[in-house]
Amino acid sequence: MHELSICQGLLRQLLPIAAKHPGRLIQVVLRIGPLSGVEAALLQAAFPIAAKGSVAAEAELVIEHCPLRVRCPLCDAESEASANDLRCGDCGNQQTRLTSGDELLLLSVQFSEESNHV
Amino acid sequence: MCDSCGCNITPGNQHLPQRGEAVAVLQGLLAENDHQALHNREHFDRHGVLAINLMSSPGAGKTALLEATIARLKDRYRIAVIEGDLETENDAERIRAQGVPAIQITTGSACHLDAHMLHHALHKLDLENIDLLFIENVGNLVCPAAFDLGQRANVTLLSTTEGDDKPAKYPLIFRAADLVLLSKIDLLAVLDDFDPAKAEQHLRNLASSAPMLSLSARSGEGMEAWFEWLAQQKCSHQAVNRRSKL
Incomplete structure (x- = not known):
């Protein structure tokens, strides 16, 4: 149930990376395991809400399962x-x-x- | 000029970084929390504080365990407690009634404590005068497992009223445990559907070698082994601290 706060943390991690690159952020790739404590589907749903108005507003979230x-x-x-x-x-x-x-x-x-x- | 905020990108050089590029990052998604947890851990070690994180479902008996533990050990160790709940100061008041300091973190709707909340609460405690700090996490078998707080050890409680298959249903929190406490064993006599051996089997199937102790804070049964475990943790923490200061 903490997927939204994970997304907010992710956006803070993306800020300094985005600042170094001139292009628009179009894709963010995560790798998530079944014992990570995070539900990929919930993260996928929370991401657009958290990303609204941020550097990742137009980015697609791709989750690699392992x-x-x-x-x-x-x-x-x-x-x-x-x-x-x-x-x-x-x-x-x-x-x-x-x-x-x-x-x-x-x-x-x-x-x-x-x-x-x- | 730095490398983090973009002030190093000027009209003269902004064309230089590759365009349309994939940038490898490879950072943990909880990097922010883990960084703060590391800082908390250094804080504890510097002050010789043994921090124990207690996790369980709501009502498994964390506060009752702490009350009985403080009553027994407060002359031996200087104890303090940080309480996490969504609302109320009730648990902190129960702990203060035992004569030790307690800080209540009310998380609002957040389902777990994180390292930043804990750090904020630490500023309200005099760590110099604490030997043993219990962190009573929000009652929840899901989220608290994912957030390192800077503790030395995780203790997960499983009460006999909950069902012996809880470790199979909530593997993360039981995998994270350094010690599992089977609580409320005084009720086993009236609960014929809870089998401690099955609970332990489910725990072992998680590749956990954490000891499992059975106890009742109310009757006092099994509490000595828990006190013994705490004393061992305190002892090995001191040893590690001494070595690192050499």
Whole structure:
């Protein structure tokens, strides 16, 4: 339920980046894992509301999803897991290490050709 | 001239940056909060304050646990509490009645505490005279897990009135726990549908090795193990602090 405040934080992160580039901000790319605590659909819905009147007002939000994967220290297998079952898919060991799935990242931004600054 | 506000872009050089470009950023989306949390953590370490973040659903017994803990430990440690709730000073008043300072953060409609709110509250406390700071987060099993506050340890409570599958339903907050407390175990006798072994199984399936302790703040059962855990945390925090000052 904190997706709007995440969006507001994102916009503050975008400000200094946008200031360095003359083009219009047209795309913002995030990577979000299922164990990040953030719901991609809610973020997608909150973004245009938060971005209104900001540097990202015309930007498209692209969310890359990443799989939930764990590595087992016992059998060294890497397997797919689910948010509430992170056991090794091979041997069932409970003490696995997350290799992917808790990402909450601003990956990249894209600027248009034309200049915004006069 | 700096690199952040755009004052370095002049009519003479504005054509220089590549146009139509993709710019790699690779920053955490919670970078702002994490930066503040780091600052809070340095603050705590500098003053030798052990900060413990308590999380649970509303009504799991966080305040009752703190009342019983303060009653028992206030002669041993100088304790303070930061309370997070959407509204009211009720919890802070309960804590003050135990004779220790309490700061209430009312979040309005915000469903969790963040590192900035906590930092603001810290200014109202004399950290120099605190050994143990409990942060009672907003009662919520979803959002508090995502926001680092600068605490040394997370403690998540699961009360026996809630259902033993809560760790499977809310994996994030239980994964974030350094200690899980099964609270209100005095009620187990009348709740035949709560199985502590199942709750622990759900917790282990999250690849968590956090200890799980069963206790009742009301009857006092199991409280000694919790006090023991706190004493160990205090001890190892002091050791880390001493080493970093060498």
